[in-house]
Amino acid sequence: MAMDAREDNLPAQAFVLGANHLTASVALRDRLLLSEDELPDFCRALLRVPGMREVVVLSTCNRSEIYGIGAQPSLIRPLVEKLWGASKGVSEDEIRNHGYFHAQGEAVRHLFRVIGSLDSMVLGEMQIFGQIKEAYRVAVEQRCVDFYLNHLFQSGIRVGKRIRTETAIHEGAVSISYAAVELAKKVLGDLKGKTVGVVGAGEMGELAAQHLHKAGAAKFVFFNRTLATAEKLAAGFGGELCLLADLDKRLSHCDIVVSATGAPGIVITRAQVQEAARHRGGRPIFLIDIAAPRDIDPAAGGVSNAYLFSIDDLKNVVNENVALRKESSRQALAIIDEEAARMEGWFQGLDIVPTIKNLRDKYNGIAEKEIEKWAAGQSEETRRKLEALGRSLLNKFLHHPTSRLKLLGERGDGKRASYFAGLFFALAEEEKEDGQG
Amino acid sequence: METLIDTLKILVPLAYLATTGIYAQLFFSPEEKRFSGKAHLGLCISLALHTFLLVALGYNLHRCPLGTFGEGLLFLAWILGVIHLLSEWLADSRRLGLFTLLPATLCVVAGVFLLKPDFALPAELRSSLLVFHIVASLASYACFSMASILAGMYLVLHGKLKHKNFDITFRKLPPLEKLDKLSANWSFLGSATMVFSSVIGITWVRKDGLAGMGLNELAIYLVLAVFLGAGASRRLFGLRGKRHALVILAGFMVLLLTNLYGTHGFHR
Known part of the structure; x- marks a missing residue:
């Protein structure tokens, strides 16, 4: 399936595709498991999937998950299933029927639940925290992680630490x-x-x-x-x-x-x-x-x-401790809600980034043309002064529109703000002119 | 100055009561970490106000504020607070603050009510040896209080282990062996301080030739016998655990009864 050539301009979305102890049998989990040696190559192969911009692969005995960033996750999903299935000898249907797929807010929430050990077989076990950090390290090493997943996983690690220090979810023996x-x-x-x-x-x-x-x-x-x-x-x-x-x-x-x-x-x-x-x-x-x-x-x-x-x-001790962990999981969920909302705001704020870039590019172009016109035949020093003046005026003029647009983006009004900014600053026309040119 | 003292007399008990409340939440809540910082802050504020009160009292009375029963209780509470603050730093015992601060708070409340700000000490009692004697006595009381609090905790945990009651108190209390050792150590320190205090007291009485002032030997010997006996039988006959805890509590009861009976420590 070919991706649209313009998809790079679409806003990035996080997604997760995986199978865990709740959705897949031990036999299937074993087949999907990626060993330490397989992980680097698999990460790089995933990055070659059309539309995939960043990727982290987590594979443990209880779960195998692919965290990705792409413009259209629903289109990337079948390609990833196909690649994963082919590399492990598992049919795509098996992955689809015994796995899960979450995009954007749900994917973020899923990562936070996993790292906080709320999704673990033994509620509150802390091994998963180290496993996620390791998966992230491997992906960084393979240059499969960039701006988005860096931010997402750094936030995830912070959430894991918060849950560990602010709740009693890992306290008390459960075996x-x-x-x-x-x-x-x-x-x-x-x-x-x-x-x-x-x-x-x-x-x-x-x-x-x-x-x-x-x-x-x-x-x-x-x-x-x-x-x-x-x-x-x-x-x-x-x-x-x-x-x-x-x-x-x-x-x-x-x-x-x-x-x-x-x-x-x-x-x-x-x-x-x-x-x-x-x-x-x-x-x-x-x-x-x-x-x-x-x-x-x-x-x-x-x-x-x-x-x-x-x-x-x-057994009574174990039961008491399990009950205590369950009680603490409510507090952990509240932390996840808070952090996921913050993350969502961050992602929404990113919707506006291309508009801001277009706005700056447009006015930068205008400034450069004017400076070129006025600097013709002038000394080098005068040119430098004109350039500095142009930059300074540009920054001052665009400061308020830029900060307002960012604010609207963080509030979830990114799309509307982009539309009106395009209308007021004639950004679409500029793009059209550029296209014709 | 009197306005300041009157204000502190209200603020100090309130601060202790609030702090004890936070320590109770810290102990009984499963979300211990939520209250940990607040409890420590509360203790620091309470102790700071308490120290101001003692200094203000001393300044106002032109003497060490250890002349009356109320002043003694206030000083005892201050030592208990300081002991807990130190043990929080040294032994990570913040979750047990409720048990140390509860008696300290009771002493503060009683001490404030029993304060007599205009009480002038008779000339024969204005001796630095007497001050040392009282400070050492109160320190020994504080040590015995700590020993008995720990012994009480030992008995509670022992009961929970024997009856397989794995509730929140069970989870929060430190191990039996630790409670047993700490209780024995505080008891030993209390005994040593009390012997030291008695020696200073006897020296002061002899030096100043105070014929009318004597020690209630029976009371002091009884208390010392119980606590020193507990220490010795621990070393010699392995009297540990539940029996040791019971002896320590018995010693503390004797200490309380002799004080209530005499009203002026061990003095006739």
Whole structure:
């Protein structure tokens, strides 16, 4: 499809074309995913699409999106779908049926929602902020970004920062493992240097150990019925290996105990916890039971300085945090509304830019002709003075019309202002004359 | 000057009440960041007005404004405010300001009502040693107050953890271990300051030969016994956590009761 040759004079519009976790299956998202190596070439190829002026490509496991600037986004859309589909072996229909397309105000709002993590699979996760910054960096590196997307993405990054600092949208753990770490921190404070006892060599125990390790826990003791099964796990964490039978002797050394065995009955009794707490000289012991059926006697929660949490308790923590994030998302939406309105004003203000340019060009031309006429046969110094006078008068005469036009543009009256400016200053006639000439 | 003092007597409690209100919003609102700056500004304004009031009182009375119960309460509130301001800078404890400023505000309101601007101190009480003694005593009261506030927070968080109550208070309170350590540290500092204050007090009584002025030994020994005992048993027998918090609160109750009973600190 050929673009109109005059489309360069049309006002620029932002658009986004993409598919995310809400619209496309994991399989389709995987097929649409663009690797780090593919991104630079794909960005450059998109820039060659007729009508496309600027482009940024964001591709993560949960979303692949193309942010573009063009005069007629609806005409660019099928061309981009075709290129994307061809490069990833996906049909255009699949992209169209399982994706989304937003233009101008909606596209801006979409970017702000994405960067603010309101559109993420896990509400409030902050990884997306870094991913967008990276996508923007790649596009800048490939010279795919210019005036419009620069402004849009810089504003987006500012919006992301505002949401992060002004709301609690990213606060509180929203996964079971992180909730366990958060609770451990609530009891023990900093986890650096704390000893973790992991009872059972299953996946759940390993996952909890990984999170605690990331949070700073230094020493790990793995308890299992058979040492051979837990050997690899202990080696992975540089931990100590103990038989389950040694639990009595070693429990008091652990600040945190994670129990996740597949045993049918109680593995850690109240008496064992009581004895451990007695030996700990008043220091608290934090117990997490993520086994089903339960490993730790629920009565152990009543022991002084022992804090016991089951998988259900952790789920409750997660639910509370999710609710809190949802509450904060309302505040984040208000920030997005405010910033999107500002952005819209900026875009509308740009509608008037060609008119202002024409106006200045026209009067500049007139001034130059007059200066040329009056400077003929005069000295070089006189010519310079005449030129300076011409520039000065031009700036003064055009100052008010220009600033008024800009103001009208920002208020959304750009098109009307262009029409009347064209009428009053005879800009269209000038263009016609130029065309004939 | 009296007009200025009268104006400040109205402004200071109002500033503290407003600031405490902002700190309450800061603690209970999920949008903590909205109130953070306002709370800090409120505290700075309150403390500035409070300092002006103390300086104006001193200037007007031609003595250190620590001669009456009301003046003592005002000074105690000022120390609590300064302690909180310092801990905001040093330990990022702004979200807990409600708990420090609430007792400070109560002391300010009570102190302003109990002020006697024309109270002339008897000649035998116009001693710099006495001033040091009172300042140290009030500092120890402030430290004990901080220790008991933290101990109270410990008990609240302990209860929430035991009962799996993950509400906003749970989220806002600092970790148990931190509360336990901070409470113990303030208690130790309070005990040390109180011993120091007692030594100065005894020196002053002996130096000036004030036969009629004596210490209510039982009261002071009781308070010191509780707080020093809490510190010692923590070191020697591992008395931490809930039991330690309960002992600290008990010590603070004894401190309050002895003061209410004696009305002039620990003096007969």
